[in-house]
Amino acid sequence: MILKGKTLQNPTSPQASAGQKQEQNVAFFLRRAFKDNPEILVINDFKFTFNDETAQIDHLIVYPYGFVLLESKSIKGHIKVNQQGEWTRSYNNQWSGMPSPIKQVELQQALLKNLLAHHRQEILGKFLGIKQGFGGRCWDHICVVSSDTVIDRNTMPKAVSDKLVKSEFLVDKLHKIMKLGNKLLRKVNVYDTRPYFNQQELDSIGDFILSQHIDGNRQISEEVNKAPEPIQHSQTNTTSNNSVPIAETQPTAQANLSCKNCVESTNYTPMYGKFGYYIKCNHCSKNTPMKQNCPQCQSKNTKVQKRKETYTLHCQDCSVESQLI
Incomplete structure (x- = not known):
């Protein structure tokens, strides 16, 4: 695999x-x-x-x-x-x-x-x-x-x-x-x-x-064949000298992360265990896996990665990266 x-x-x-x-x-x-x-x-x-x-x-x-x-x-x-x-x-x-x-x-x-x-x-x-x-x-x-x-x-x-x-x-x-x-x-x-x-x-x-794994500069995986997403330009007004609007890249998607028992969505502690990354609810003390379906394509083929204090969900099928915490 x-x-x-x-x-x-x-x-x-x-x-x-x-x-x-x-x-x-x-x-x-x-x-x-x-x-x-x-x-x-x-x-x-x-x-x-x-x-x-x-x-x-x-x-x-x-x-x-x-x-x-x-x-x-x-x-x-x-x-x-x-x-x-x-x-x-x-x-x-x-x-x-x-x-x-x-x-x-x-x-x-x-x-x-x-x-x-x-x-x-x-x-x-x-x-x-x-x-x-x-x-x-x-x-x-x-x-x-x-x-x-x-x-x-x-x-x-x-x-x-x-x-x-x-x-x-x-x-x-x-x-x-x-x-x-x-x-x-x-x-x-x-x-x-x-x-x-x-x-x-x-x-x-x-x-x-x-x-x-430590990610370096933005790189291109050989397994990603989809075309890059078009750049979305801001809709701010241009100046009188016809300057070009500033381009903005599409932000990372946001995944919904909450306790599976009490649906608490803010008061929890991120942890790592035998089965991967999860959150421990500070309200009911239950554990909930961070791994979930991709919010973009609903694929189950996802991986959770941590970079410093940021946790992200990577979809292996559509290549969308969703921020968890």
């Missing part, structure tokens, strides 16, 4: 354009393989902060047994990695060093593990009175390079070669890593001792990760 598509930007250099194209290619293969699988959650272009550190993960996969982080790299020409793990690449017959994408994604992985561990109780809650956590889960990371990259695997350390794959072989590699098997046999498979998340826990993890 695709929880977040690749976000397109306006590249300012040929290198940035090539990098974005590579990320789009990887997102394409992930969408083709997993869009209809509710047990495999795909989050593209995930940026988050924790403990005053910021990380951006090109592609993140959450599945019943753990997590896989993918770092996309557009590399034209040859790449080599020596026994010390140092990377070099060729471009126009000129060799130069480059940062290790494996080390880069390892740093991202460490920060994500700390973030999830810190919020483990609110994400996973308790089972039989015991606090759940992320211990024992599988953590893997891969560098995905362009299909036209020439890889010198003969001199490359095996540990690096195992984490390096071309785009068209990515899905095969992921299946080998995840080893999902038959869902019905997990509880009785004594040979597979990996702890796993059930569907409820997967959904909670996915909702939490989406809530932590």
Whole structure:
């Protein structure tokens, strides 16, 4: 299931354009393989902060047994990695060093593990009175390079070669890593001792990760195909010198948020729990989910996101963003 598509930007250099194209290619293969699988959650272009550190993960996969982080790299020409793990690449017959994408994604992985561990109780809650956590889960990371990259695997350390794959072989590699098997046999498979998340826990993890995403400047999602809404011009009178009226963009829609028990619409406290964002009514103490149907198209395919102290409802079908709080 695709929880977040690749976000397109306006590249300012040929290198940035090539990098974005590579990320789009990887997102394409992930969408083709997993869009209809509710047990495999795909989050593209995930940026988050924790403990005053910021990380951006090109592609993140959450599945019943753990997590896989993918770092996309557009590399034209040859790449080599020596026994010390140092990377070099060729471009126009000129060799130069480059940062290790494996080390880069390892740093991202460490920060994500700390973030999830810190919020483990609110994400996973308790089972039989015991606090759940992320211990024992599988953590893997891969560098995905362009299909036209020439890889010198003969001199490359095996540990690096195992984490390096071309785009068209990515899905095969992921299946080998995840080893999902038959869902019905997990509880009785004594040979597979990996702890796993059930569907409820997967959904909670996915909702939490989406809530932590940091939006940058206004960007265009590759999954949004609708035409932009026309600019609405103000109806104020123009001056005698025929100046052009100031253009105003259409404001964000406002969703109705109130307690489902007593219909209180102002006296509540926003909170986050195992099933996502909700409000706790200060009048009757009942909880009400923030997630609701889109006020524009009535679709149930919506997600709640938090940006600082603002909560918004994002419709995945009509792309309307409605302010909740």
